[in-house]
Amino acid sequence: MNYLAHLLLSGPHSELALGNFLADMITPAQTEKLPEAVRSGISLHREIDRYTDQHETVRVSTARIRSNQRKYAPVSIDIYYDLLLVRNWDRYSTVGLDEMAESIYGRLGDLLLVVPEPLQSRVHSMIDHRWLTTYRSAEGIRDVFLRMAKRASRPEIMESALSHLVLHDDDLNQDFNHFFPDIISYIQSIHPLGNEWLIPQNERKG
Numbered sequence: 001m002n003y004l005a006h007l008l009l010s011g012p013h014s015e016l017a018l019g020n021f022l023a024d025m026i027t028p029a030q031t032e033k034l035p036e037a038v039r040s041g042i043s044l045h046r047e048i049d050r051y052t053d054q055h056e057t058v059r060v061s062t063a064r065i066r067s068n069q070r071k072y073a074p075v076s077i078d079i080y081y082d083l084l085l086v087r088n089w090d091r092y093s094t095v096g097l098d099e100m101a102e103s104i105y106g107r108l109g110d111l112l113l114v115v116p117e118p119l120q121s122r123v124h125s126m127i128d129h130r131w132l133t134t135y136r137s138a139e140g141i142r143d144v145f146l147r148m149a150k151r152a153s154r155p156e157i158m159e160s161a162l163s164h165l166v167l168h169d170d171d172l173n174q175d176f177n178h179f180f181p182d183i184i185s186y187i188q189s190i191h192p193l194g195n196e197w198l199i200p201q202n203e204r205k206g
Contacts, residue, residue, distance in 0.1 A: 007132065062074050
């Protein structure tokens with residue numbers, strides 16, 4: 001899963017959200033210096049990734065684009081699933097996207113001094129460029145892929161990712177709505193503090 005899903009699954013808990021955001025960029029040495037609650041957020045992030053990577057429906061989604069996206073297929077699905085999360089937001093979240101995003105920006109900003117100095121610019125960038133609402137549109141997702149292409153060994157694959165993903169949009173949306181209730185139920189069973197931002201899947205809206 002990408003940033004939006006990870007932070008929704010963390011819920012309204014500042015330290016957990018910070019750990020979840022930093023998990024993919026932080027070193028073990030930096031992790032050791034963090035408060036325990038932030039380290040719990042890193043652990044939650046990795047459990048989300050483990051569950052996602054092993055889920056059969058996510059593997060089906062990845063297979064749909066493997067012939068074009070090759071080794072980048074799992075990353076492309078992670079990003080596109082955030083677009084699909086926005087599309088289906090009211091099925092899964094008790095708070096609006098804008099409200100949730102602004103809450104996260106404020107919480108991470110308040111904890112900036114806890115962040116290892118080399119990573120503070122990433123937190124600033126996330127807040128200043130409003131990353132969480134980037135996923136509202138295909139144009140925003142395209143910009144994400146173009147930024148990633150600059151760091152890829154095969155940039156042309158990332159640059160063309162969105163055009164191939166949209167060809168499978170209906171199937172990917174169906175995949176997402178099969179998978180996301182499962183991960184919500186799983187996270188609610190292991191979340192260390194509980195998450196009132198998630199709609200229990202026997203209590204869906206509409």
